[in-house]
Amino acid sequence: MTDTPASQLFTDDAKAPSRTGVLPFQAINNMVREQEVYAKTEITADQIQPASLDLRLGPIAYRVRASFLPGPGHTVLDKVQQLDAYPIDISDGAVLEKGCVYVVPLLESLHLKSGVTAFANPKSSTGRLDVLTRLIADGCSSFDRLDKGYQGPLYVEIAPRTFSVVVREGTRLNQLRFRRGSPVIPSSELQRLHDTGQLMLSSDTSEQNFADRKMLRLSVDLHGEGMGGLIGYRAKKHTDRIDLEKIAHYDPMEFWEPIHYHRDPPLILDPNDFYILVTKEAVRIPPEFAAEMVAYDTSVGEFRVHYAGFFDPGFGWGDSVSKAVLEVRSHEVPFTLEDGQTVGWLQYERMAGKPDRLYGTNIKSNYQGQSLALAKQFKGSRG
Numbered sequence: 001m002t003d004t005p006a007s008q009l010f011t012d013d014a015k016a017p018s019r020t021g022v023l024p025f026q027a028i029n030n031m032v033r034e035q036e037v038y039a040k041t042e043i044t045a046d047q048i049q050p051a052s053l054d055l056r057l058g059p060i061a062y063r064v065r066a067s068f069l070p071g072p073g074h075t076v077l078d079k080v081q082q083l084d085a086y087p088i089d090i091s092d093g094a095v096l097e098k099g100c101v102y103v104v105p106l107l108e109s110l111h112l113k114s115g116v117t118a119f120a121n122p123k124s125s126t127g128r129l130d131v132l133t134r135l136i137a138d139g140c141s142s143f144d145r146l147d148k149g150y151q152g153p154l155y156v157e158i159a160p161r162t163f164s165v166v167v168r169e170g171t172r173l174n175q176l177r178f179r180r181g182s183p184v185i186p187s188s189e190l191q192r193l194h195d196t197g198q199l200m201l202s203s204d205t206s207e208q209n210f211a212d213r214k215m216l217r218l219s220v221d222l223h224g225e226g227m228g229g230l231i232g233y234r235a236k237k238h239t240d241r242i243d244l245e246k247i248a249h250y251d252p253m254e255f256w257e258p259i260h261y262h263r264d265p266p267l268i269l270d271p272n273d274f275y276i277l278v279t280k281e282a283v284r285i286p287p288e289f290a291a292e293m294v295a296y297d298t299s300v301g302e303f304r305v306h307y308a309g310f311f312d313p314g315f316g317w318g319d320s321v322s323k324a325v326l327e328v329r330s331h332e333v334p335f336t337l338e339d340g341q342t343v344g345w346l347q348y349e350r351m352a353g354k355p356d357r358l359y360g361t362n363i364k365s366n367y368q369g370q371s372l373a374l375a376k377q378f379k380g381s382r383g
Contacts, residue, residue: 020181021352022290023116024313025050028178036116039108047172050312050355051290054123054172055135055154058105059091061167067101067134067157075138076103076155093168095241098160103136106154107170110137110146118146119177121292121310126173127327128375129242130162130235130274133174161329162235162274163255166243173244177290177310183349185289187211190348193286199348201282201321215294215345218324221280222266222339230372231266232259232277242377252378267337269303269330277326278372280340284322285315287354293324294345303330305344313351314358323371 023031028048031037037053047054062085070079080103088094088102096102112118120135121144134143134157137150143157156174158167167173187210193199194208199216208217224231233256242250256276259267269275285291291311305326316322326343337343 019352021179021183021350022051023178023180024351024353024355026356027352028053031116031178034113036111036113037108038111041107041170043108049175050314050357050359051351052175052177052310052312053108054175055120055156056107057090057156057167057169057171057173058107059089059169061088061090061094061096061102061104061158062086063088064101064103067159069136069141069143070138071141072139076105076136076153090167091169093166093243096158096160096165096167098162098164100159102158104156104158104167106156108176109153111151112146112149114180115148116178116180117148118150119179120144120146120174121177122174123172124325125244125375125377127306128276128325128373129165129244129377130160130327130329131165131173132159132161133157135174135176163239164241166241166245168245171244175310179349180352183351185214185348185350187214190214190216193348197284198286199284201284213345215347216283216291217342218279218281218283218293218344218346219340220326220337220343221278221323222261222337224261224372227261229261230258231261232275232372233257233374234259235274235276244377247376248379250378252374252380255378256374265336265338269328269335269337271330271332271334273329275326275328276372276374277328277337277343279324279326279343281323282321283311283316283324283346285311285313285317285348285359287313287317287358288351289313289348290351291315291346291348294347303328303335303343311346312359313355314360317358317360320360321371325370325373 032043062080064083064085068079070076122133136155136157138152190210222231236255239255290313293306293309305328
């Protein structure tokens with residue numbers, strides 16, 4: 001399947017009337033056929049997920065002095081030249097050093113039509129390695145968003161924060177989701193889905209207030225299996241680099257310090273540290289919906305809980321019990337986390353059609369059925 005061209009996967013559903021919502025697998029296939037998404041190297045079948053498209057790095061990276069947005073009337077490469085950036089050949093692999101900022105042209109380009117907007121996010125493994133990625137494009141004034149009618153190349157800004165990483169041409173760090181219209185779900189429908197057990201599995205009997213936020217509240221699990229149990233990981237300061245193409249390769253203990261439950265309150269976040277934690281709730285994404293986690297909400301604390309916010313249709317569905325892994329970094333000051341404390345919100349969105357393929361069903365899905373889990377590059381990374 002890896003080398004199958006995406007153009008061979010079209011179905012009759014791709015020609016169905018346009019509907020409001022997040023575009024599903026078959027609609028993204030159709031965008032490839034219609035050249036709304038195109039690439040220097042042919043887009044392959046395994047790039048297309050149930051509700052998103054994996055983006056691939058091109059052969060050249062530019063190290064820049066600072067993050068930037070090009071703004072109207074300016075191209076990304078204009079700004080790269082203004083910052084006196086120098087090119088790095090990554091076609092056969094190169095190291096991106098932590099603490100530095102890089103801009104990489106992607107192999108994919110866009111010609112958006114039909115009232116479609118696009119939104120980007122890091123892939124799950126990217127976020128779990130504390131690699132900040134943000135999509136930028138010519139003339140844009142915001143990260144990770146492309147408005148209707150955008151036509152042109154795509155770039156990704158990469159800032160490894162904890163680990164230096166090895167990347168190469170074709171490495172996939174972020175993904176793109178397409179929306180038509182506003183796929184907002186009424187609070188009454190969210191309440192019905194929650195009450196019938198379609199959004200989460202949890203022993204917590206507290207009510208969810210969808211009328212207030214129209215989002216599912218998530219809390220952190222700092223008790224785990226009880227006294228002495230593993231509840232999270234803290235990244236070590238000085239480690240070897242991580243080659244992103246090596247799967248189940250690295251010993252977790254060389255890169256992470258395990259955190260065990262031993263008292264209340266069990267965890268004070270240090271603003272200089274990066275943590276992997278997990279929710280108490282098992283998240284469920286019904287086939288007709290997608291979801292995205294709100295990464296940073298000052299109303300619950302000065303910390304970020306998620307870099308890779310996309311949850312595909314089918315995540316945690318059926319017999320699978322899949323929790324949301326949290327990528328946590330405190331801002332400015334130490335912050336105390338309590339077991340069961342609200343740490344984030346999951347926003348559900350309606351799909352424009354049920355995807356032909358669901359997460360964890362007939363496709364490679366690294367984190368279906370996960371609990372506390374590190375990135376796929378580490379041995380035993382499935383929770």
